[in-house]
Amino acid sequence: MILKKGKKSVNPEGEERAVHDNGKEEKIKFRLRDWWKYLISLLLLVIYLFPFYVILNVSLKSFTDTTSRLKFPSKIYWGNYQGVFQSGDIFIGIRNCLIITGFILLTEIVVGCMAAYALARNQSRLNEVVRSLILSVMMISPITILVGVYSIMSNIHATSTYWGMVLVLGSFGLPVVIFLYTNFISSIPETLDEAAAIDGASNLQVFFRIIMPQLKTVTVTVIILQGVGVWNEYTYSYYFLQKTSMRTITLVIKTYFSAVSNDYGGAAAVAVIGMLPLVVLYLFLQKYFIQGTVDSAIKG
């Protein structure tokens, strides 16, 4: 997400390969002389999967089981999961995450691609200034203005509300969304708009009929990037969502970990369940997740 424009660094073939190399993978044969690559791969898999293995272990052990966390439980104990299911607060967390993430994405996409359309199509000097101001907001760390945001939000009674969360988190994500859409719309030939305009279409009609239908791929990128960020957001959620019924997944997990009882088994179980939705989604749609990261970073 670098503040630069008009530099295409990756040629189209390169991107094709990045997207499709899953399909190509089967063609590569196993070769014995690649043994060192498999050794390194194995090492990487261990380093990266180890923490997941450990938390799974902890979640499957009872409170009294003090064997090493490295050891798989000799007898699997499901009590931690039963406890989490019975209290049910993780499901409230998932519901809240769905509502907040859903509304943020919806508003960011509508507001963001409208703004991008204007900035991409009307490149006046004024809009150049507007554009670079919007982009410079990407460098602002939300936490540095926490004091300002918090005092305003509590004045208008927006704490512990869905709409307050949507307003706050949405505004932080908006610059990235506008950035992605502006780059994409700039690459759509303007002759299409002009042809429609000659046929008598208004700006709104051009936007909805010509531009919107072409934004599918970049919208997937926006949904993934913003979605993961908002879904896992912690700082602002923690200070703004103080009602128990408003907690997001991350906040529910935090409650378990900071409880005085030191019930690590229960905390681990709730963490496992809380991680599951995104991890599963990622495993199924991973090429879109990875492509989204690449697009947002390089296509500047």
Place this chain on the structure above:
Amino acid sequence: MHRKKKSRLNWFYIPAVLWMLGLIAYPLCNAIYLSFFRWDGYSRNKTFMNITNFISMFSDKVFLSSLKNTLIYGFACTIIQQMIGLALALFLNTKFKGRSLVRTVVYLPIMVSALVMGYIMYFFFQYENGVVNDIVAWLGGTSFDWLGNGNASVAIIVMINSWQYVGISMVIYLAGIQGVPASYLEAATVDGATGWKKFRYVTLPLLMPAISSSVIYNLIGGLKLYDVIRALTDGGPAKKTHSLATYITNRYFDAERAGYAAAIGVFSFVLIMVISMMFNVYFRKKEVSL
């Protein structure tokens, strides 16, 4: 008529601009305003302090150590992530069966909230029954209180953040490497260049845009570091691992010194802005010269 229609397009960005004015620009101004006051964060009385908050920052030992830590988190993570990310990308760019599995797994931790990852890592670095101490004991060493030591904790936080997010640099570099035209590399081979020389004189210069994106992305991420610190040490032991970000919330909500917190916020806002601008300008020059 065409021109008029174009300028009418500007209505389309009004909602976005209003949204950002209301929730970013106004709060920013509000934070700057509050940074000149002594205020507990909720009561009606604020006392105007002029620039006292900004001056007292520099005699506040915790502020100075969190400034130092913020720079360590930012730069150390960035350096580690570039080196390992590039190495991983080069590795995954060679052909072998199962490389996409490796890529998938290295990118996986990015899906987990940094806060939750911090808690998982607490299971590793805890003194009693922690995984790391178990391994140390298995190797015949004596247990060490990792999170009871300030310097060790800072290093651990750097490691965890680099480990978790190195996948981003990896995929950015991978896309960059795959974007190097094969004909350039072939030409270099014809000219007699070997592996290292091809990398140094063909691939690396063409990777410049990828390097600049990845560096700035990681740098801003590291300078903003918050979640993992909150989960793992919460600034401790003895406030030695605070970043500016965690110290802001600590001052605002725990110490009820909202004005002072706002001043630190303004300071770190300027700091991150200046550092990322400097790098932007540096990379832009570098890319032009190539």
